[in-house]
Amino acid sequence: MREHWEDCLAGLSDDRLGVRCQRTRVPVLDFVVGGEEFITMAGPCSVETESQLMSIAHHVRNAGARVLRGGAFKPRSSPYAFQGLGLEGLKLLAAARRETGLAVVTEVMSEHDVSLVAEYADVLQIGSRNMENYSLLEAAAQSGRPILLKRGMVARIADMLRSAQIILDNGNPNVILCERGIRTFETVMRNTFDAAGIALLKRVAHLPVIADPSHAAGRRDLVPALARIGVAAGADGLLIEVHPNPDKAWSDGAQSLDFAAFDVMMTELGPWIALRDSGVLEELPEEHRSAAIHSVEATR
Ligand code: PEP
Numbered sequence: 645m646r647e648h649w650e651d652c653l654a655g656l657s658d659d660r661l662g663v664r665c666q667r668t669r670v671p672v673l674d675f676v677v678g679g680e681e682f683i684t685m686a687g688p689c690s691v692e693t694e695s696q697l698m699s700i701a702h703h704v705r706n707a708g709a710r711v712l713r714g715g716a717f718k719p720r721s722s723p724y725a726f727q728g729l730g731l732e733g734l735k736l737l738a739a740a741r742r743e744t745g746l747a748v749v750t751e752v753m754s755e756h757d758v759s760l761v762a763e764y765a766d767v768l769q770i771g772s773r774n775m776e777n778y779s780l781l782e783a784a785a786q787s788g789r790p791i792l793l794k795r796g797m798v799a800r801i802a803d804m805l806r807s808a809q810i811i812l813d814n815g816n817p818n819v820i821l822c823e824r825g826i827r828t829f830e831t832v833m834r835n836t837f838d839a840a841g842i843a844l845l846k847r848v849a850h851l852p853v854i855a856d857p858s859h860a861a862g863r864r865d866l867v868p869a870l871a872r873i874g875v876a877a878g879a880d881g882l883l884i885e886v887h888p889n890p891d892k893a894w895s896d897g898a899q900s901l902d903f904a905a906f907d908v909m910m911t912e913l914g915p916w917i918a919l920r921d922s923g924v925l926e927e928l929p930e931e932h933r934s935a936a937i938h939s940v941e942a943t944r
Pocket residue numbers: 689715719770771772773794824859
C-alpha cells in the first residue's frame with residue numbers, strides 16, 4: 645500500500661496515526677529495531693585497524709550495544725580526508741560480528757557497491773549526503789537488507805519520508821529512520837539536533853527512529869545529553885561514535901566518546917530507558933492526541 649506522507653504531514657490525520665499505522669519492526673539477526681528493546685548501535689566513525697575495531701566491538705557489546713557501526717566507505721566533506729578502508733573494512737566488520745555476535749551497520753555510498761556491502765553488512769546505512777540519491781536508494785532497497793536512512797543535512801521531515809517511501813516502494817519494508825542533526829544558522833555545534841523531528845516522526849510514521857547525537861552535536865561533551873533527549877523524544881535506539889583514543893581517530897574524533905565516557909553514558913541512560921520501557925514516554929492518549937493535532941494544525 646502506498647503511504648501518503650505528505651498528506652499525513654499536512655493533515656496529521658488520525659487515520660495515519662491509528663489503524664494504518666501498525667508500527668514496523670525491523671528484524672536484524674536475533675533482535676528487532678522498533679520493538680520493545682531499546683537498541684544501541686555504537687562503534688567508530690571509520691574502521692581503521694583490526695585492533696581498533698575489535699577492541700571497540702568487545703567494549704560496546706559488553707556495555708549493552710547490539711549493533712556495531714563503522715564506516716568502510718566514507719563520505720568525507722574534504723576529498724583529502726581519509727576515505728575509508730573499503731573492502732578491507734567490510735571484512736574487519738564481518739570478523740567483529742563473528743567474534744562478538746553484534747550486528748553490523750555500515751554505509752554504502754554508491755549503487756555500484758550495494759551488492760558488495762550487502763554481503764558483509766546486516767544493515768545498510770544511507771548517509772546524509774545521499775538521502776536523495778534515488779538510484780542508490782533503489783539499489784539498496786532491492787538488496788533486501790534493512791536500511792538505516794539518515795536525514796539529509798538540509799532535508800525536511802517530509803523529504804526524509806519521501807526517500808523512505810522510495811525504499812518501501814522498491815519492496816523493502818525494513819527502513820529505520822535516523823535523525824542526525826540538520827544545518828541551521830548555529831555554528832557552535834556541528835548541526836542542530838532536531839528532537840522535535842524525532843517526536844513528530846514517531847507520530848506520523850510507523851517506521852523505527854534512531855537518534856544520532858554524535859553527528860548532531862559534533863562535540864563529545866554534548867553527546868550524553870542529546871542521547872537522553874533522544875530517548876525522551878521517543879527514539880527506538882541510538883547511533884553513537886566510540887573510539888579508544890578519540891583524539892587520534894582518523895575521522896570524527898571530536899564527537900567520539902572514549903570507552904569510559906561511553907560506559908558512563910550507557911549507565912546514566914538506564915533510568916531513561918527504563919521510563920521508556922515502562923510506557924511512560926508512549927504517545928499521548930487518544931483524547932490528548934486529538935487536541936495536540938489540533939494545535940499543530942492551528943499553528944501552521
Ligand atoms: C557517519 O555515520 O559516520 C556519517 C558519515 O554520518 P552522516 O551521513 O550522518 O554525516
